[in-house]
Amino acid sequence: MKTRKTQNRSMKSVAxxxxxxxxxxxxxxxxxxxxxxxxxxxxxGIVELLPPAWQHPExxxxxxxxxxxxxxxxxxxGKGQTLASEIHVGCDQHGRVCVEYVxxxxxxxxxxFLKEERQLIDGVARQVAMIVERxxxxxxxxxxxxxxxxxxxxxxxxxxxxxxxxxxNEPLNDVLGFAELVTKxxxxxxxxxxxxxxxxxxxxxxxxxxxNLLVFVRRLPPGRKTMNLNQAVHxxxxxxxxxxxxxxxxxxxxxxxxxxxxxxDPLQLNQVLVNxxxxxxxxxxxxxxxxxxxxxxxxxxxxxxxxxxIGMDQETLGRIFEPFYTTKDEGKGTGLGLPIVQEIVKxxxxxxxxxxxxxxxxxxxxxxxxxxxQALEA
Numbered sequence: 133m134k135t136r137k138t139q140n141r142s143m144k145s146v147a148x149x150x151x152x153x154x155x156x157x158x159x160x161x162x163x164x165x166x167x168x169x170x171x172x173x174x175x176x177g178i179v180e181l182l183p184p185a186w187q188h189p190e191x192x193x194x195x196x197x198x199x200x201x202x203x204x205x206x207x208x209x210g211k212g213q214t215l216a217s218e219i220h221v222g223c224d225q226h227g228r229v230c231v232e233y234v235x236x237x238x239x240x241x242x243x244x245f246l247k248e249e250r251q252l253i254d255g256v257a258r259q260v261a262m263i264v265e266r267x268x269x270x271x272x273x274x275x276x277x278x279x280x281x282x283x284x285x286x287x288x289x290x291x292x293x294x295x296x297x298x299x300x301n302e303p304l305n306d307v308l309g310f311a312e313l314v315t316k317x318x319x320x321x322x323x324x325x326x327x328x329x330x331x332x333x334x335x336x337x338x339x340x341x342x343x344n345l346l347v348f349v350r351r352l353p354p355g356r357k358t359m360n361l362n363q364a365v366h367x368x369x370x371x372x373x374x375x376x377x378x379x380x381x382x383x384x385x386x387x388x389x390x391x392x393x394x395x396x397d398p399l400q401l402n403q404v405l406v407n408x409x410x411x412x413x414x415x416x417x418x419x420x421x422x423x424x425x426x427x428x429x430x431x432x433x434x435x436x437x438x439x440x441x442i443g444m445d446q447e448t449l450g451r452i453f454e455p456f457y458t459t460k461d462e463g464k465g466t467g468l469g470l471p472i473v474q475e476i477v478k479x480x481x482x483x484x485x486x487x488x489x490x491x492x493x494x495x496x497x498x499x500x501x502x503x504x505x506q507a508l509e510a
Contacts, residue, residue, distance in 0.1 A: 156185035175203045198227035217257035361392035368405040380419030392433035408437040415441030438495040444488040
């Protein structure tokens with residue numbers, strides 16, 4: 133029969149264990165409530181809180197695993213005596229919480245893990261699930277808000293672009309027309325003719341910027357027909373091969389052996405090719421190699437434009453399709469080239485993706501549907 137002294141010691145031990153468990157749950161709740169902490173930091177903090185809450189903290193290590201990522205204490209091996217609980221977010225299992233004794237502890241009805249410790253790890257798994265679910269919901273809200281802001285900006289740009297085009301195209305046409313008439317006047321000095329040529333070029337550049345805006349907001353109706361992507365590449369390169377040579381760029385062209393027929397607007401798809409190639413040339417100021425390749429995939433024709441230029445970091449890569457975002461010097465870029473590429477490709481039922489690393493070059497893949505024509509987006 134247990135003595136009163138032994139019973140008191142046992143009750144104190146049980147109370148001590150409950151205090152540790154409650155302290156662990158309270159500390160986890162505090163971590164979860166800190167909006168300034170990243171999910172990584174919260175999960176690592178929870179892992180570090182677990183071993184002290186167990187009956188043998190000196191032998192305990194812990195791990196939280198979500199998908200292919202894991203947060204663990206330094207000594208965790210996953211080979212000792214373990215107690216684990218699955219993390220469920222919604223109806224899906226996302227991972228587990230695991231506590232391990234790295235040195236074997238006595239085994240019995242309440243050993244090596246207490247019944248309360250099994251309840252504790254289940255509670256921790258539920259808390260982790262709620263934290264992950266809340267953070268995912270917050271991220272989804274932020275992404276949706278950003279998309280709504282982008283849509284609002286694009287709608288505003290569309291209205292402005294239509295108005296600007298109407299107001300500017302007519303005076304620009306007048307400038308070009310009168311400049312052409314003046315050039316026909318006999319006896320003009322060479323300098324005057326050169327200045328007139330600059331006026332023409334500036335007006336043409338302004339008109340092209342307006343046209344790009346209209347393409348971007350889809351105010352120019354496309355004319356679609358069945359076309360050979362290989363032939364489109366060949367036609368586009370006729371205008372750009374000399375520029376590659378002038379810039380010390382080695383041009384490699386690898387066209388699919390079988391015709392890649394797509395249904396599209398030849399002028400707009402030519403603009404996609406030209407924009408991508410010009411970007412690649414500008415990314416190789418000291419020369420390099422430019423690869424243009426077409427290939428056939430099931431239901432798709434793929435155009436690849438790959439350079440060995442300066443490349444981009446992940447932050448820049450994530451913003452290249454934003455309207456008016458540019459890394460070029462002032463006056464050397466409008467930030468509309470790649471957004472226009474994306475909008476044209478999307479309007480043709482395709483997709484465009486990019487891969488890049490600093491000093492390793494950039495690769496763009498344009499995927500266009502083949503077979504039956506698809507209706508253009510409104």
